[in-house]
Amino acid sequence: MSNIGYKPLYWLSVAFLTLFAIIWCLPLIFMVSLSFQSDENLIVSTAHFALGLLPWPFTPENYVSLLGFDETPRWFLNSFIVSVVSTLTVLVISASAGYAFARIDFAGRRFVFAFVLAGMMIPGEGVFISLYTMFADWQAHSTYFSLIAPNLSLPVGTILLTQFFRGISREIEEAAEIDGANRWVIFTRIMLPMSIPALTTLAIITFLWSWNSYLWPLVTAQEREMYTITVGLGSTQQGYTEENTGRIMAQGMIASFPVVFLYLFLQRYLIRGIVVQSK
């Protein structure tokens, strides 16, 4: 609502939003604070200073011990490998499929596209039991392959890039065609460089999705050393005791660091992706 004429109203809404933002951030502040206090202190009470919202007495020992000896670095590495490989592969296969849908007039285009669009209706929870039996037949559970492959099947990326490519003007391509460039050259030298913003959007969406996905990794990662950080954090929580509050909060912080970092730097692209999806 653009009430440009209402100056007092603007400050009123800033005041309300500030209050709301403080409440909204309390859980995160509490988490950061607990992660920097020692377990011995937290058994006694979590409210040593400012209800526990400020980390005093301060110590980084939880992070040091987690990153030193624990399974946490391995889980973090697993998540990192799975997310990076998923993201790069999704970018390649979605871009090439999106290019075909958007730019090539081929037999069966409408049908195949409708089929892919219909694939959006399948919920992940609708296939994980049969995926489990497939990977069991291949004896491929607890591998990077089983953690990555289902991330590649989602139609969202292809649909997103098809829409984006359709929006690019054809002029440059036509000029290149007259110069004798073939489809591969046009795709790699013209379309891809022009769609770096859209590719960044898809990259951050896919990375967040892979990093945060829980149900399928929980089913397929049966050996502890193949847990992703999300599954590992879940399993630590289920074995929760009040004796390791600080450590578990530090583990949560480590699990959140890459996604928060990416979000803060690339939020412009993420938001654009959300807006495109909603249209």
Next chain:
Amino acid sequence: MKDSDAPSNATVLASVRRVCFSRRTIATVEAYLFLLPFLIAFGLFLVYPFIKNFWISLHDWDLLAVAFNPDAKEFVGMKNYVRTLWGRRMTWDITHLWHIKSVLAIGCLILWFATLRGSARLGTAVFWTVVAVTLVVVLGFHPGERGRWYDKEFWNAVRNTFVFVALAIPPIMVISLTLAVLLNRPTRTMAVFRTLFYLPQVLSVAVITLVWWYMLTPGQGLLANVMRLFDLTPFSWTTDPILAMWAIVIATVWWTIGFPMIVLLAGLQEIPKDRYEAARLDGAGPIALTWHITIPGLKRPLVFVFLYEVISHFQVFGQSHLLTGGGPGDATQTFVRYLYQTGFRDNELGRGAAMSVLLFLVMAIFSFLYLKFSTQRRTS
């Protein structure tokens, strides 16, 4: 004589060449080469498992037995569906679950009233009436005297899931709409607020359940610290079924307002500014502007957000699995968690697959509306 009628070798070859090497044929081959990697992943890890899921659901399929001996599964037809959905000594009467049915009836009445006034289409009214009548008929079935459901836990999980969706979506819609309206100014301050409010959405479910466990737990939680400050006894929400449900609702609302907020914010920015100018010249105040211009202008994004939230929250799993463990008792057991446990705790993959099919059917209604709605928008 015959030969002169038949096309010569050369012309056959030429026409073969024309078909095979025509621009369109080459384009088609090239297009499928571009599509191939995606179609393999899509077919192998989404479409095929989806079809195989139906097949599994028709079997008595024990996870461990089949792992040792692939022939240990037994074809049982629709038995898994019957065991999930049906019961012993079932009866039907119209008054069963009357509160849900009266809501449906009132909804239909409103819709028909709107149709008579011309603000809804006849087709829409007929469609929803058929849906409502079907639901009324289906919801009439229940176990009679000395009867019981074959799977009472399933219906408990279904009910909890609907309660969860019904409790979570109204606050999500109201909060995200309020924030979007207040944030809709191109200042730096507002950009900072927007960044903050979206932030929880990028965290994983395991992180948000961890955070909310420590917010709410009566021993060490922040809420408990605050309550002790005022000499109050902290809530013991893990042992109270209603508070446990609210705990996962609160965690979910906190986690997921970012997406709808961004969608609504984008919707607001598409409302032409001159509409506000004109209304303001006519003397409309801020509340009148919100009610008569902003809300009607947001109809499409609001419908989109609603459908999206229903689809995603109906599949709630992690919040219940990690924050409450489905408890106390089965008070926060949800559909997907029950599905997961049927498959991987009880090893009954056949029944789990049948539940996946049922989940898909429920989701298909909303996904269909969602797809129809988003393609409608794209073409218009």
